[in-house]
Amino acid sequence: MFGRLTWEAIPLTQPIPLITSLVVIAAIAAAVVWVTVKGWWPYLWNEYITSTDHKRIGIMYFVLGLVMLVRGFADAIMMRAQQMIAVGSSQGYLPPEHYNQIFTAHGTIMIFFVAMPLVISFMNFVVPLQLGVRDVAFPTMNNVSFWLTASGVLLTNLSLFIGEYARTGWLGFPPLSEQQFSPGVGVDYYLVALQIAGVGTVLTAVNFVTTILKTRAPGMSYLRMPVFCWTTLASNLLILAAFPVLTATYAMLMLDRYLGFHFFTNDGGGNSMLYMNLIWVWGHPEVYILILPAFGIYSEVVSTFSGKPLFGYRSMVFATLAICIISFCVWLHHFFTMGAGADVNAIFGIASMIIAVPTGVKIFNWLFTMYGGRVRFNVPMYWTIGFMLTFVIGGLTGVLLAMPPVDFLVHNSLFLIAHFHQVIIGGVVFAIMAGYTYWFPKAFGFTLDERLGKMIFWCWFIGFHLAFMPLYVLGFWGGTRRLQHIADPSWQPWLDLAFVGALLIGLGIVLTVVQLLYSIRTRDRRRDTTGDPWDGRTLEWLTLSPPPHFNFAVLPDVHGEEAYWTRKQTALREEKLIEEPDYQAIEMPVNTPTGVIVAFFASLCGFAVIWYIWWLAILGLIGAFAVLVWYAWRDEHEHVIPADEVARLERERRRIRKEQIQTWPRPA
Amino acid sequence: MTSVETPAVGLTHGASEDTGLGHRGPESKSIVVPYGFWLFVLSDMVLFSALFATYATLAHATDGGPTSNELFDRTLVAIETLALLFSSFVCGLAMIAARRRNLIWTQIWLLVTGLLGAIFLGIELYEFAMMIGEGAGPQRSAFLSAFFTLVGCHGAHVTAGLLWIGTMMAQFWAKGFQPHIMRRMMCLSIFWHALDIIWVAIFTIVYLMGTLP
Numbered sequence: 040m041f042g043r044l045t046w047e048a049i050p051l052t053q054p055i056p057l058i059t060s061l062v063v064i065a066a067i068a069a070a071v072v073w074v075t076v077k078g079w080w081p082y083l084w085n086e087y088i089t090s091t092d093h094k095r096i097g098i099m100y101f102v103l104g105l106v107m108l109v110r111g112f113a114d115a116i117m118m119r120a121q122q123m124i125a126v127g128s129s130q131g132y133l134p135p136e137h138y139n140q141i142f143t144a145h146g147t148i149m150i151f152f153v154a155m156p157l158v159i160s161f162m163n164f165v166v167p168l169q170l171g172v173r174d175v176a177f178p179t180m181n182n183v184s185f186w187l188t189a190s191g192v193l194l195t196n197l198s199l200f201i202g203e204y205a206r207t208g209w210l211g212f213p214p215l216s217e218q219q220f221s222p223g224v225g226v227d228y229y230l231v232a233l234q235i236a237g238v239g240t241v242l243t244a245v246n247f248v249t250t251i252l253k254t255r256a257p258g259m260s261y262l263r264m265p266v267f268c269w270t271t272l273a274s275n276l277l278i279l280a281a282f283p284v285l286t287a288t289y290a291m292l293m294l295d296r297y298l299g300f301h302f303f304t305n306d307g308g309g310n311s312m313l314y315m316n317l318i319w320v321w322g323h324p325e326v327y328i329l330i331l332p333a334f335g336i337y338s339e340v341v342s343t344f345s346g347k348p349l350f351g352y353r354s355m356v357f358a359t360l361a362i363c364i365i366s367f368c369v370w371l372h373h374f375f376t377m378g379a380g381a382d383v384n385a386i387f388g389i390a391s392m393i394i395a396v397p398t399g400v401k402i403f404n405w406l407f408t409m410y411g412g413r414v415r416f417n418v419p420m421y422w423t424i425g426f427m428l429t430f431v432i433g434g435l436t437g438v439l440l441a442m443p444p445v446d447f448l449v450h451n452s453l454f455l456i457a458h459f460h461q462v463i464i465g466g467v468v469f470a471i472m473a474g475y476t477y478w479f480p481k482a483f484g485f486t487l488d489e490r491l492g493k494m495i496f497w498c499w500f501i502g503f504h505l506a507f508m509p510l511y512v513l514g515f516w517g518g519t520r521r522l523q524h525i526a527d528p529s530w531q532p533w534l535d536l537a538f539v540g541a542l543l544i545g546l547g548i549v550l551t552v553v554q555l556l557y558s559i560r561t562r563d564r565r566r567d568t569t570g571d572p573w574d575g576r577t578l579e580w581l582t583l584s585p586p587p588h589f590n591f592a593v594l595p596d597v598h599g600e601e602a603y604w605t606r607k608q609t610a611l612r613e614e615k616l617i618e619e620p621d622y623q624a625i626e627m628p629v630n631t632p633t634g635v636i637v638a639f640f641a642s643l644c645g646f647a648v649i650w651y652i653w654w655l656a657i658l659g660l661i662g663a664f665a666v667l668v669w670y671a672w673r674d675e676h677e678h679v680i681p682a683d684e685v686a687r688l689e690r691e692r693r694r695i696r697k698e699q700i701q702t703w704p705r706p707a
Numbered sequence: 708m709t710s711v712e713t714p715a716v717g718l719t720h721g722a723s724e725d726t727g728l729g730h731r732g733p734e735s736k737s738i739v740v741p742y743g744f745w746l747f748v749l750s751d752m753v754l755f756s757a758l759f760a761t762y763a764t765l766a767h768a769t770d771g772g773p774t775s776n777e778l779f780d781r782t783l784v785a786i787e788t789l790a791l792l793f794s795s796f797v798c799g800l801a802m803i804a805a806r807r808r809n810l811i812w813t814q815i816w817l818l819v820t821g822l823l824g825a826i827f828l829g830i831e832l833y834e835f836a837m838m839i840g841e842g843a844g845p846q847r848s849a850f851l852s853a854f855f856t857l858v859g860c861h862g863a864h865v866t867a868g869l870l871w872i873g874t875m876m877a878q879f880w881a882k883g884f885q886p887h888i889m890r891r892m893m894c895l896s897i898f899w900h901a902l903d904i905i906w907v908a909i910f911t912i913v914y915l916m917g918t919l920p
Contacts, residue, residue: 172733252742257732317760
């Protein structure tokens with residue numbers, strides 16, 4: 040009846056997962072009670088859970104990513120503590136089978152459920168606004184994508200309470216991940232959760248490529264799009280071409296595990312090296328899926344806070360697309376040591392070095408944008424400059440690793456760990472924090488506290504370097520990754536340093552929560568009444584903060600690059616706004632619970648597959664199909680916002696803008 | 708684009724007006740929906756490309772078991788192929804009938820499309836059953852794992868297509884030729900033709916190349 044699921048699955052004898060489970064359950068229960076007591080369910084249901092508004096969905100992705108950041112960080116600090124304690128004669132506090140689950144969960148969660156949702160949250164929130172349109176191409180599918188991602192998150196975290204998680208490392212390499220060596224449910228949790236989330240991600244990519252290529256404001260030609268839209272386009276093209284490979288690879292591993300196929304097994308002619316190739320054909324583009332939108336965020340920030348258009352806009356676009364293409368030609372550098380031969384290694388080594396060239400172009404473009412500008416050192420700019428310093432070092436160690444002879448020495452070492460954390464934290468996380476501070480006032484109508492923001496930056500910046508520079512050293516000394524116990528006591532000082540660094544990063548995360556709460560409490564002091572708090576240059580700053588549901592009463596007519604800046608300067612010079620147009624009623628897509636219900640059935644089906652409860656799996660599939668058919672049968676597609684209402688909201692915005700024209704400095 | 712505003716004062720990246728597409732604003736839904744669906748189909752083809760690459764790698768990893776030459780029957784596959792290609796043609800007829808708002812012929816052609824798809828699927832399942840009966844199931848060797856997965860994945864897509872055809876017929880019957888139903892029909896037809904493209908590749912790489920002397 041319940042397949043492999045028995046009471047044994049609950050970790051009653053292991054104190055750490057048990058206590059964590061109880062705390063998490065208590066926290067969730069407290070949140071549910073709080074929302075119920077406050078009577079917020081109807082608001083949450085109507086404005087967020089069932090919303091098809093890209094801005095709301097973006098905010099949900101952000102919250103999801105932030106919560107998972109805390110989970111992923113908890114794993115990180117546990118690993119750092121274990122490595123600091125378990126030196127020499129001490130064995131530390133985490134037994135190997137638990138430690139292995141923690142590093143697997145840390146990697147998987149940080150990439151799939153922190154970095155991806157956070158990056159996608161910005162795509163959602165920003166891209167339609169920057170393109171000057173009212174929503175993404177497929178608003179309902181957007182909601183479905185979000186909930187499928189949330190379903191993957193749910194299943195991954197469920198493994199903490201029921202069963203166990205994979206002990207294979209975040210990419211689940213066979214033959215270790217095969218049934219023979221990993222007979223438990225851990226690998227199945229890993230595979231099923233990522234398959235479900237992966238479907239959501241592919242649908243997101245379909246949505247954004249269509250949105251960017253087919254729905255832009257009149258006059259917004261390709262070479263007038265803000266760089267963030269370009270990088271989002273490139274990133275989503277990569278998702279479209281890379282994620283299906285991941286789906287296929289995981290599907291094959293599942294067939295091996297569930298039905299005894301022989302893709303990657305040791306016997307039957309299977310070939311585990313095939314898995315390495317396939318998974319990295321996805322895995323390497325994935326790195327760029329994350330970093331390209333990050334580059335876009337820095338581009339927006341650096342141009343706004345330098346008060347200048349981005350230097351070398353077109354070279355930025357070409358560099359982005361060059362990275363997009365070359366990123367598919369370098370996957371083999373993840374396993375030079377596999378033995379493909381000197382010629383193959385040389386080709387992939389050279390390709391990996393070439394990809395540093397367009398990245399270098401970008402760095403110079405940002406520097407030249409700042410050069411000669413009136414740079415305002417607000418928090419987003421701190422993150423951007425911190426990124427440039429950190430990322431260049433990370434890039435250099437990357438070029439080192441791209442040389443096969445060097446790679447043979449430091450492959451799978453702590454040097455590699457330091458390298459990729461340097462580019463992912465210094466690149467992606469810093470961008471997320473910059474974007475969070477930059478676009479927060481657009482989303483909520485008030486800015487975040489600057490002083491706390493700078494403290495958060497210093498915590499991360501110093502903490503990161505303290506935590507990871509020692510790992511470069513240890514890597515050079517021959518320290519391999521994923522060590523549960525460290526034999527050499529002379530490593531102790533470096534491990535202590537790394538732990539202190541992790542603590543500082545932890546303080547940065549705590550301060551982020553403090554900053555949010557403090558900023559909410561003091562929001563009346565920091566209202567963004569104009570919709571343009573940073574003297575912005577792109578169209579999202581044209582609307583009010585927060586923007587109305589329909590974003591723009593009339594789709595802006597775009598002339599030249601920097602659509603909003605051009606318009607703003609014209610208005611300031613001529614001391615008047617453009618002619619008031621005829622307001623028309625606007626049709627917006629209706630809310631729908633389809634996403635959340637489909638994700639419910641997907642989670643049910645996924646859980647059933649993990650535990651071999653086949654009747655429930657079939658029930659889940661039928662349920663999901665039935666919901667989609669039910670949705671396809673709907674008759675009401677859009678609700679209409681009457682012209683009067685549109686006119687009222689837009690006139691209010693024009694009133695504010697007219698006042699602004701009187702007070703703002705004239706253009707030179 | 709005719710209106711040329713005076714370039715703004717201050718720093719901009721020039722103000723050329725002829726940078727290409729996009730002057731009309733957002734495309735209509737009849738463009739956007741099939742376009743997005745095409746992108747999805749392309750990503751699906753990438754999924755198949757991973758399976759093709761796997762098959763190519765493992766095609767000779769027979770582990771002492773039967774090889775492709777011993778297993779495949781060209782005649783059976785030829786009939787299968789004809790059924791599928793012909794169903795694509797009939798799907799085109801259904802699309803034409805739908806454009807002419809002819810409910811009866813739309814339903815008839817959709818039904819025929821589905822029946823031909825079902826014949827294809829039946830032959831495929833028969834082939835699978837034969838092979839498994841001979842002890843050449845997917846657990847036998849890496850080659851057979853790759854074969855069953857690649858061909859089976861196509862078969863799973865055909866099954867999903869049949870489900871969709873059934874739902875589509877029900878929707879035509881219940882809702883008539885509303886614009887969103889027509890867009891969905893367009894997507895169905897893209898999907899069904901795409902399955903042909905995949906099948907042509909399977910036919911060539913798996914069956915023809917697998918039965919070369």
